[in-house]
Amino acid sequence: xxxxHATMVQCLAHQPTTRTATFWRSLQTQGIAAANWVGxxxxxxxxxxxxxxxxxxxxxxxxLSRGEAHTEYMRRLWD
Numbered sequence: 367x368x369x370x371h372a373t374m375v376q377c378l379a380h381q382p383t384t385r386t387a388t389f390w391r392s393l394q395t396q397g398i399a400a401a402n403w404v405g406x407x408x409x410x411x412x413x414x415x416x417x418x419x420x421x422x423x424x425x426x427x428x429x430l431s432r433g434e435a436h437t438e439y440m441r442r443l444w445d
Contacts, residue, residue: 407443414439 417425417435425435 411443414441 417430418439420435422432425432430438
């Protein structure tokens with residue numbers, strides 16, 4: 367092997383391949399998406415909890431009954 371080729375092979379060995387870089391970007395994107403999903407679910411949980419803390423008059427103002435507020439609170443996290 368020519369000396370200049372040997373140097374090139376060594377340089378290429380230390381650089382991440384496009385496939386590896388794409389994998390890590392994909393993994394990062396999926397991690398961010400998962401974190402955003404968890405954040406949205408927690409916000410829904412807080413909103414549903416806030417419904418339970420409202421008075422009957424406040425619920426009436428937004429068009430809900432106490433039973434509807436409780437039903438909304440009892441929904442699954444991903445609903």
